[in-house]
Amino acid sequence: MKTFIDNAKKQPINEEVVKSIEKAYSCTLPGELKHIVSCDDNNRFGYDIKILSEKEIINADDILKGELSSCNLIPIIDVFDDDFIAYDIENKKYVCINTLDEIVFDSSDDIYELLPLEA
Incomplete structure (x- = not known):
C-alpha cells in the first residue's frame, strides 16, 4: 500500500481537479493531497484500495451519510467494507471513517498510518 500511495504522491497536479475540490469544500488542500x-x-x-475520482469526492454526500456529511471531511480513499480514508479540513489530519456505523475511528497526520495492512 505504501508504494501505491508513494506513486500517487508523484502524480502531476491536475489544477482543474484540485480547484474543483477546493471550491466544493471551501478549503486549500495540502500539497501531497x-x-x-x-x-x-x-x-x-x-490492492484493496481505490482513490476516489473528482466526481466521487465532490459528491461525497452519496458516500458520507448521516452525521459524517457535516463533519468537514473530504473522502479520498476507499479501503472497502464501508471504510474510507478522509481528510479532516478543520484538524488538518487524515481520518478513517466507517460510513455504515457513521464513525471516525482513527486519525493521523501521516496517511501511511491509516492504510490497511496488505494481505
Whole structure:
C-alpha cells in the first residue's frame, strides 16, 4: 500500500481537479493531497484500495451519510467494507471513517498510518 500511495504522491497536479475540490469544500488542500486527488483512472486502483475520482469526492454526500456529511471531511480513499480514508479540513489530519456505523475511528497526520495492512 505504501508504494501505491508513494506513486500517487508523484502524480502531476491536475489544477482543474484540485480547484474543483477546493471550491466544493471551501478549503486549500495540502500539497501531497493535491497529487493524490490528481490521479487518473490508470493510477487510481491498488490492492484493496481505490482513490476516489473528482466526481466521487465532490459528491461525497452519496458516500458520507448521516452525521459524517457535516463533519468537514473530504473522502479520498476507499479501503472497502464501508471504510474510507478522509481528510479532516478543520484538524488538518487524515481520518478513517466507517460510513455504515457513521464513525471516525482513527486519525493521523501521516496517511501511511491509516492504510490497511496488505494481505
